[in-house]
Amino acid sequence: MFISVLELFKIGIGPSSSHTAGPMVAACDFIARAAAFISEHGTDRNIHVRCILKGSLAYTGKGHATDRAVVLGLHGYNPGDLAGQDVDALVNRIWKSDSISVNDKLSIPFSADKNILFDKGAPLSEHPNGMIFELLGQPNEVLLSEIYFSIGGGFISTLAEINQLVAPLRMEPAVSCPYPFDSARSMLEMSAESQLPIADMKRFNERHHSTEDVLNRGLDSIWRAMRDCIEKGLTTEGTLPGGLDLPRRAKHLHQQLEADPDGATVNDWLCAYAMAVNEENAAGHMVVTASTNGAAGVIPAVLYHFITHEDGNQEQVREFLLTASAIGGIIKHRSSISGAEVGCQGEVGAAASMAAAGLCAVRGGTPEQIENAAEIALEHHLGMTCDPVNGLVQVPCIERSGFGAIKAYAAASLAIRGSGSHFMPLDNCIAAMKQTGLEMSEKYKETSLGGLAVSITEC
Numbered sequence: 001m002f003i004s005v006l007e008l009f010k011i012g013i014g015p016s017s018s019h020t021a022g023p024m025v026a027a028c029d030f031i032a033r034a035a036a037f038i039s040e041h042g043t044d045r046n047i048h049v050r051c052i053l054k055g056s057l058a059y060t061g062k063g064h065a066t067d068r069a070v071v072l073g074l075h076g077y078n079p080g081d082l083a084g085q086d087v088d089a090l091v092n093r094i095w096k097s098d099s100i101s102v103n104d105k106l107s108i109p110f111s112a113d114k115n116i117l118f119d120k121g122a123p124l125s126e127h128p129n130g131m132i133f134e135l136l137g138q139p140n141e142v143l144l145s146e147i148y149f150s151i152g153g154g155f156i157s158t159l160a161e162i163n164q165l166v167a168p169l170r171m172e173p174a175v176s177c178p179y180p181f182d183s184a185r186s187m188l189e190m191s192a193e194s195q196l197p198i199a200d201m202k203r204f205n206e207r208h209h210s211t212e213d214v215l216n217r218g219l220d221s222i223w224r225a226m227r228d229c230i231e232k233g234l235t236t237e238g239t240l241p242g243g244l245d246l247p248r249r250a251k252h253l254h255q256q257l258e259a260d261p262d263g264a265t266v267n268d269w270l271c272a273y274a275m276a277v278n279e280e281n282a283a284g285h286m287v288v289t290a291s292t293n294g295a296a297g298v299i300p301a302v303l304y305h306f307i308t309h310e311d312g313n314q315e316q317v318r319e320f321l322l323t324a325s326a327i328g329g330i331i332k333h334r335s336s337i338s339g340a341e342v343g344c345q346g347e348v349g350a351a352a353s354m355a356a357a358g359l360c361a362v363r364g365g366t367p368e369q370i371e372n373a374a375e376i377a378l379e380h381h382l383g384m385t386c387d388p389v390n391g392l393v394q395v396p397c398i399e400r401s402g403f404g405a406i407k408a409y410a411a412a413s414l415a416i417r418g419s420g421s422h423f424m425p426l427d428n429c430i431a432a433m434k435q436t437g438l439e440m441s442e443k444y445k446e447t448s449l450g451g452l453a454v455s456i457t458e459c
Helices: 017-041 056-060 066-074 087-095 184-194 198-207 212-233 250-259 266-282 298-309 314-334 348-362 367-379 397-416 426-439
Strands: 010-013 048-054 099-101 107-109 116-119 130-136 142-152 155-158 286-289
Touching (some): 010 212, 017 056, 017 066, 017 142, 017 155, 048 056, 048 066, 048 107, 066 087, 066 116, 184 367, 184 426, 198 314, 198 348, 212 286, 212 314, 250 266, 266 286, 266 298, 298 314, 298 348, 314 367, 314 426, 348 397
Parallel strands (some): 048 116
Antiparallel strands (some): 099 107, 130 142
16 A cells, blocks of 8 residues: 655645545546547537535535635646635636636636535435536536545545545555555564664655655655744734634734743643644645645644754654654555544544654654554544534634644653553554444534534524
């Protein structure tokens, strides 16, 4: 099993990897297919594009800016293209446009208000995050159609692909990597046999697909984006968009901690760093999908704390990210990181597990201790629902990432004080998360139909 660290951690924009980044990638892919179709078949008919959002994308798409993402994708933008841009200004400009340019010579009609439909009927059976893109003639003759699924972390698949995926990824053949672990158990066995740390095995697997220089530059770029996101969030004030009128809190919290560092605890610092990221995410600004946007603050907060408060260095940053991605790949392979599929246990739980593993590694933990740290962090997120108020990635998501970082830190500290021997294997914990997600009511899986999302007292 292989999923690159540079794919698991992606630089893009908020507020959601599954509801913003994935639909944007899908829309961009479809408009390229539409351009190829038009080039082959001509444009003698009055044609236009329609997008139908299904399942969780329909229920919480407005709060997660899915419609904005579709418009951006249809205009040729991918999430990585928008980091650092004024996305609000860009959306305001293209939203008013009544057409899409499919190539240098041709534009076709498209109205964001009329041609993006939120279908709250039965979801597509393959995945709760489904979307149907259509190129239509007159009267609504379907000339080209493609069904996409946003499967978490900004990854997408088509209908033709999804039944060929392995929970739920296209996997490289096992023989394509020198250390093709697809479980925590096989990871530990390969580490024992090779006498290599987890990060080194992951690095060798990465180098089988790219060069050492490309890998290091990619890892350093990911860290710079994480660090910049935290530091921007710690210096920005104001009210978050979306209608809840939530004030940003990270800057004020951080100022209090800096004014009285002796009175600050590790929990205080971790919450400030994690909330800074998730406030940036909620504002639709640049974040790193780590491994989702809803949980984007967990891993950066733990890593930033290690660098800032424990004098970590650049090589340890790389070790942290490689180790975390090894664990994240196993979780995504054997279960899911999609809140719409398994609840927030798959988002914040997975991120905390990855962060705990990374922190344990850079503190000198053995592979067994690292696996134990990952299991502890994930175990204590089992059953966590995804119930965002108003479909926004704000309540409870911003604070929840802070608590995920705290649990990750505690898990790493606990594991490194043990021998690595423990009762519940990580693989079994991942299996429990998957089964819990399958049995969880749809109301608690990113539909905003249950839990906190319907427990607001109107004054």
